[in-house]
Amino acid sequence: MGELLVQDKSIVVPGEEVAAGMDFLPTEGVYRDGDKLVASRLGLLAVDGRLVKLIPLAGKYLPKRGDVIIGKVIDVAISGWRVEINSAYTAMLSMKDATSEFIARGADLTRYFTFGDYLVTSIVNVTSQNLVDLSMKGPGLRKLPEGRIITVAPNKVPRIIGKQGSMVSMIKDATGCKIIVGQNGIVWLQGEPGQELIAVAALRKIESESHISGLTDRIKAFLDEEARKLQIGQSPIAHSASGGIVPQR
Amino acid sequence: MGYDKRVDGRKPDELRPIVAKAGVIKRADGSAMFQIGNTVAYAAVYGPRDMFPRFLQNPQRGTLRVRYNMMPFSGAGDRVKPGGSRRSKEISMVTEKALLPVLNLEDFPNAVVDVFIELPQTDAGTRCAGICAASIALADAGLSMKDMVSSVSVGKVGSMIAVDLNYAEESYEEGDVADIPVAFIPRTGHVSLLQMDGLIDKESLKRALEMGRKACARIYEIQKKALKERFASSVEVNSTDGNNK
Numbered sequence: 001m002g003e004l005l006v007q008d009k010s011i012v013v014p015g016e017e018v019a020a021g022m023d024f025l026p027t028e029g030v031y032r033d034g035d036k037l038v039a040s041r042l043g044l045l046a047v048d049g050r051l052v053k054l055i056p057l058a059g060k061y062l063p064k065r066g067d068v069i070i071g072k073v074i075d076v077a078i079s080g081w082r083v084e085i086n087s088a089y090t091a092m093l094s095m096k097d098a099t100s101e102f103i104a105r106g107a108d109l110t111r112y113f114t115f116g117d118y119l120v121t122s123i124v125n126v127t128s129q130n131l132v133d134l135s136m137k138g139p140g141l142r143k144l145p146e147g148r149i150i151t152v153a154p155n156k157v158p159r160i161i162g163k164q165g166s167m168v169s170m171i172k173d174a175t176g177c178k179i180i181v182g183q184n185g186i187v188w189l190q191g192e193p194g195q196e197l198i199a200v201a202a203l204r205k206i207e208s209e210s211h212i213s214g215l216t217d218r219i220k221a222f223l224d225e226e227a228r229k230l231q232i233g234q235s236p237i238a239h240s241a242s243g244g245i246v247p248q249r
Numbered sequence: 250m251g252y253d254k255r256v257d258g259r260k261p262d263e264l265r266p267i268v269a270k271a272g273v274i275k276r277a278d279g280s281a282m283f284q285i286g287n288t289v290a291y292a293a294v295y296g297p298r299d300m301f302p303r304f305l306q307n308p309q310r311g312t313l314r315v316r317y318n319m320m321p322f323s324g325a326g327d328r329v330k331p332g333g334s335r336r337s338k339e340i341s342m343v344t345e346k347a348l349l350p351v352l353n354l355e356d357f358p359n360a361v362v363d364v365f366i367e368l369p370q371t372d373a374g375t376r377c378a379g380i381c382a383a384s385i386a387l388a389d390a391g392l393s394m395k396d397m398v399s400s401v402s403v404g405k406v407g408s409m410i411a412v413d414l415n416y417a418e419e420s421y422e423e424g425d426v427a428d429i430p431v432a433f434i435p436r437t438g439h440v441s442l443l444q445m446d447g448l449i450d451k452e453s454l455k456r457a458l459e460m461g462r463k464a465c466a467r468i469y470e471i472q473k474k475a476l477k478e479r480f481a482s483s484v485e486v487n488s489t490d491g492n493n494k
Contacts, residue, residue: 013476014351014388015396015436031395038436040353040395042476043390057480059391060278060297088297088360127310129358 008047012039012054019052029054061087061154061184063123063132070144070182071134073117076109083119083134086151086184091132093121098136118144118188120180144180147190147213151199152207154185159210160203167206167216175199198226252424253409258285262410262460264401264467269381269475271389279390281475283382286415287372292382293365294390297354300361311357315345315364317379323371325416340376347380347400347432347442353393362392373416374402377430380442385472389479397472398441399465400432403457406448410457412464429454431461436471438462 002023006012018030019037026032029041030052039045043054061069063085071091074080075082078093097101099112113119118142125133136142152160161168172179177191177199189199202219209215255261265286274280277293282288300306317340321331344366354362364386366379377400384398403412407424419428427449432442449457 011477011480013397013473015434016392016473017436029393038395041393042391042480046316056391058389088299088357090299130356130360 004047006045007240008045010045012045013042014039017047023050024052025050027051027053027054035085036197056155057155059155061085062116063087063091063126063130064183065090065123065126067183068120068122068138068141069184070180070186070188071119071121071184072147072186073115073119076089077155081109081113083121085132086154086182087132089130089132091121091123091134093119093134093136097124097134100137104164113143118149118186120144120182120188145190146186147178147188148196148200150187150189150203152185152187152203153197154183156207156210157181157183157185159215160187160206162216167219170216170220171199171202171223174220174227194230198223198230252409252418255406255409255411257415259411259413261409262349262464264413264464265415267471269385269467269471271385271475271479277386277390279386279388279392281382281385281389283378283385283472285374285378285381285413287370288374288378289368290375290378290382291367292379292386294362294383294386294392295365296362296390297357297360297392298363300359305361306359308358309355310352311352311360311362313345313352313354313364314348315341315366315383317341317344317366317368317376319368319371319375323368332454340379342429343442343444344376344380344383346493348383348387348398350439350441351384351395351434352387353395356393362387362390367420371416372427373414373419374430376442377401377432380432381468381472385475388476393480396434396436397469398432399435399468399472400430400442400466400494401461401464402428402430402446403461403464404428405457406455410453410460412457412460425449427453427457429457430462431458433462433465435466444477 004019006018016039017036018039024037026037029043030037031040038051043056046055069085071083071085073081074084080092083093085089085091097104121134122138123134124135168179174197175195177189177195180188189196224232268284270282273282274293279294282293297311317337321329364383368375380400401413404414405427406418406421425448427447429445
């Protein structure tokens with residue numbers, strides 16, 4: 001008979017036996033050894049009926065087809081661009097997926113995207129050899145203008161976006177910044193310099209406090225407080241704000 | 250007269266006090282500190298990431314690359330040249346082989362996972378402390394692993410079979426000394442590191458390894474605790490106002 005050996009929603013480490021018996025089925029982050037289910041990475045145990053999976057707490061971004069991400073052009077090749085996407089591998093944006101314009105043979109590709117450009121792009125394919133193909137064809141996919149780039153933990157991205165984008169919209173409304181969050185944890189912001197700092201501090205706060213309940217309310221209170229300070233001419237950023245603008249990871 | 254009482258008054262199967270902490274190096278993908286007695290090991294994990302130089306890439310699976318280093322001021326303050334030595338190169342290699350069996354690197358062909366182990370303070374048992382720290386750091390980096398690795402040194406000092414020798418015991422001169430670093434994969438009980446300096450008879454070796462196995466089980470619990478404490482405050486993540494998109 002199957003039974004759970006660890007409580008649902010608790011933290012497990014690699015090698016920890018999470019369930020016994022053939023009733024449970026291993027999915028993401030769990031493997032079967034004999035009649036035991038064993039965790040294969042650090043994460044939170046999530047049991048859904050008979051399915052046992054782990055929600056990762058750490059780790060690099062794993063490219064997934066369809067994800068909209070932000071990447072940085074690091075190389076211009078003969079027929080495309082190599083893009084750094086904050087993951088184990090770099091991605092390739094080929095000429096045909098980059099633009100609908102006609103590009104003549106031997107044209108200078110840096111006219112379209114050049115070294116150091118940040119792109120909002122989507123993943124069209126991930127091969128078994130982990131070659132990642134990107135595309136710029138789709139709504140909202142473009143080269144990013146000047147702004148601020150920060151990197152957050154990829155597993156916190158859903159928290160930063162919130163339900164139907166509620167969290168990021170709240171920050172956008174409060175600070176008047178334009179914000180784009182890539183699924184790979186790269187975030188682009190553009191706005192008034194003071195407001196940008198507030199937005200970054202808010203993002204850092206979400207990143208470090210996402211586990212404490214009432215996150216939305218706290219972020220709202222934080223944004224209101226910063227807005228009030230800005231109005232009375234105080235230094236816009238509370239130094240107590242977790243992380244501040246110190247880069248993490 | 251034999252060695253019947255340990256220099257620091259420990260029981261033969263008693264470990265030195267252990268402190269373990271995960272996530273000590275913020276910029277690394279994963280990191281850990283592991284202190285056992287006066288031996289302190291820090292491990293930082295970077296990757297999986299692109300591997301250079303390119304000819305080292307393995308298209309079948311990811312590569313693990315370990316660098317073990319004792320800092321020049323560690324130990325007794327002997328005149329140590331900084332940087333690699335024959336000894337550190339060997340230990341880097343055995344550490345790599347001790348950790349490799351638990352790592353699932355098949356998903357990362359051509360990539361590399363870099364593990365840096367630094368020892369600011371040493372009092373014997375450094376490769377074991379390094380393996381323990383690296384194992385915590387690899388898990389902290391969110392890598393896919395079959396299990397952790399726990400390691401300790403066992404041995405025979407004079408006539409006493411003991412675990413976790415310190416430097417004074419390792420360099421005991423009034424009798425034979427055997428120093429046997431050993432690493433276990435706790436769940437399966439497999440051995441992933443076994444080396445020896447010195448002489449030991451068959452029966453003593455068996456007993457020493459059995460003691461090592463028990464000591465590693467205790468170390469494993471400490472490693473587990475270090476990882477759980479690091480993320481203890483994250484437990485609520487999915488029970489509160491969260492969803493996954």
